[in-house]
Amino acid sequence: xxxxxxxxxxLSGTAFAKQKEVSLKVGWLPRKIExxxxxxxxxxxxxxxxxxxxxxxxxxxxxxxxxKGRLFRTLIGIDMETDPGTYQLVISAKSRSGKTVxxxxxxxxxxxxxxxxxxxLPEEMVELDEDTLKQVEDEEKKVKxxxxxxxxxxxxxxxxxxxxxxxxxSPFGVRRILNDLPRNRHSGVDLEAGMGExxxxxxxxxxxxxxxxxxxxxxxxxxxGRGLYTMYFHLSRIDVEEGQRVKKGxxxxxxxxxxxxxxxxxxxxxRLHDARVDPFSLLKLK
Numbered sequence: 001x002x003x004x005x006x007x008x009x010x011l012s013g014t015a016f017a018k019q020k021e022v023s024l025k026v027g028w029l030p031r032k033i034e035x036x037x038x039x040x041x042x043x044x045x046x047x048x049x050x051x052x053x054x055x056x057x058x059x060x061x062x063x064x065x066x067x068k069g070r071l072f073r074t075l076i077g078i079d080m081e082t083d084p085g086t087y088q089l090v091i092s093a094k095s096r097s098g099k100t101v102x103x104x105x106x107x108x109x110x111x112x113x114x115x116x117x118x119x120x121l122p123e124e125m126v127e128l129d130e131d132t133l134k135q136v137e138d139e140e141k142k143v144k145x146x147x148x149x150x151x152x153x154x155x156x157x158x159x160x161x162x163x164x165x166x167x168x169x170s171p172f173g174v175r176r177i178l179n180d181l182p183r184n185r186h187s188g189v190d191l192e193a194g195m196g197e198x199x200x201x202x203x204x205x206x207x208x209x210x211x212x213x214x215x216x217x218x219x220x221x222x223x224x225g226r227g228l229y230t231m232y233f234h235l236s237r238i239d240v241e242e243g244q245r246v247k248k249g250x251x252x253x254x255x256x257x258x259x260x261x262x263x264x265x266x267x268x269x270x271r272l273h274d275a276r277v278d279p280f281s282l283l284k285l286k
Contacts, residue, residue: 024043024044024045024046024049024091024093024103025043025044026041026042026043026044026091026103026105027041027042028040028041028042028089028107029042030284032110033078033107033108033109033110034078034109034110034111034112035078035079035080035081035082035084035109035110035111035112035114035173036078036079036080036112036114036172036173036276036277036278036281037078037277037278037281038075038076038077038078038270038272038277038278038281038282038284038285039075039076039077039078039107040073040075040076040285041054041061041073041074041075041076041089041091042066042071042072042073043063043071043072043073043091044070044071044072045070045071045072045093046070047070048095048096049070049093049094049095049096050094050095050096051093051094052072052091052092052093052094053091053092053094054074054089054090054091054092055089055090056076056087056088056089056090056107057082057087059273061074061076062074062152062226064154064226075226075227075228075272075285076089076272076273077227077271077272077273077274077275077276077277078109078275078277079274079275079276079277080112080114080172080173080185080187080276080277080278081185081276082109082275083109084109084110084111085108085109086106086107086108086109087106087107087108087109088104088105088106088107089104089105089106089107090102090103090104090105091103091105112173114171114172114173114174114175114185115171115173115174115175116174116175116176116177117170117171117174117175117176117177117186118177119176119177132214135214136214136215139211139213139214139215142211143209143213143221146208146209146221146223146229147227147229147271147273147274148274149208150226150227150273151206151223151225151226151227152225152226153225153226154224154225154226155203155204155205155206155223155224155225156203156204156205156224156225156228156248157203157204157248158203158248158286159283159285159286160202160203160248160282160283160285161200161202161203161248161249161283162191162202162268162283163191163199163200163201163202163232163252163266163268164191164193164197164198164199164200164255164266166191166192166193166197166265166266167191167192168189168190168191168192169190169191169192169265170186170189170190171186171189172186172187172188172189172278172279172280173185173186173187173278174186187269187276188231188233188267188268188269188270188279189267189268189269189278189279189280190265190266190267190268191265191266191268192265193255193264193265193266194255194264195236195254195255195256195257195264196236196237196254196255196256197254197255197264198251198254198255199232199235199251199252199253199254199255199266200249200250200251200252201222201230201246201247201248201249201250201252202222202224202230202248202268202279202282203222203224203230203248204224204245204246204247204248205222205223205224205225205230205245205246206222206223206243206244206245206246207220207221207222207223207240207241207242207243207244207245207246207252208221208222208223208229208242208243209221209242210238210240210241210242212258212259213259214259214260215259215260216231216233216234216259216260216267217233217234217235217256217257217258217259217260217261218233218234218235218236218237218238218253218256218258218259219231219232219233219234219235219259220232220235220238220240220252220253222246222252227271227272227273227274228270228271228272229270229271229272230268230269230270230279230282231267231268231269231270231271232252232253232266232267232268233259233266233267233268233269234255234256234257234258234259234261234264234265234266234267235252235253235254235255235256235258235266236253236254236255236256236257236258236264237253237254237256238252238253239251239252239253239254240252240253270282
């Protein structure tokens with residue numbers, strides 16, 4: 001799992017104290033990172049390290065301890081429209097004596113072929129009037145505000161689960177062509193669902209949005225902590241309220257076809273530090 005190794009010499013104690021070697025074993029998964037992936041960075045530290053911080057693509061990274069050992073972890077969201085190329089990951093390690101050493105690593109992000117999907121919709125669902133455009137803009141601002149309020153604690157535990165067992169009917173990242181007009185990429189996955197089928201939370205968290213929005217219809221957003229959110233759209237009924245703590249597998253509501261939708265299904269989305277990432281990469285986390 002730990003594919004990259006770095007050994008750093010740090011001074012422990014006063015200038016006259018015996019020097020001790022403090023090593024960091026740094027690795028990440030997946031080894032081949034593509035647009036839309038969740039990158040899991042693991043750092044195994046020796047006893048001389050007191051704290052870790054990091055930076056990637058201009059965003060600060062905080063690490064959490066895995067169990068009671070010396071393994072630290074952070075999650076990096078690779079937005080689906082991140083330009084392919086090599087990016088620098090900086091990890092800062094602080095020793096008990098207060099000395100800080102930085103390690104720099106190169107992470108390569110590969111291009112992903114998301115494909116295209118052609119959809120025909122009634123004209124009024126594609127070309128919006130001025131009042132509806134204003135409504136959509138206001139709703140987008142409200143939702144974007146959520147991503148700016150990250151909790152420092154980790155609420156999820158164990159593996160994430162699919163909200164229901166339906167097949168994928170519209171994959172993540174696909175370029176939508178609506179009535180022959182190119183639109184934005186699909187920022188989640190659409191899962192096949194029967195009308196009224198139960199929709200379950202992918203993991204433990206706190207409900208931070210319950211609303212009915214123009215595009216996504218009856219919508220629920222769950223905050224799992226540390227900048228990780230899951231979204232559940234087009235519901236026919238919502239069974240939770242804002243501020244409510246939910247467990248993994250707890251019913252959030254029932255599948256439906258509210259909002260801009262042509263039939264019952266679930267739009268399942270994930271945001272990680274405001275990056276739009278593939279929900280199926282979430283299922284690989286432990």
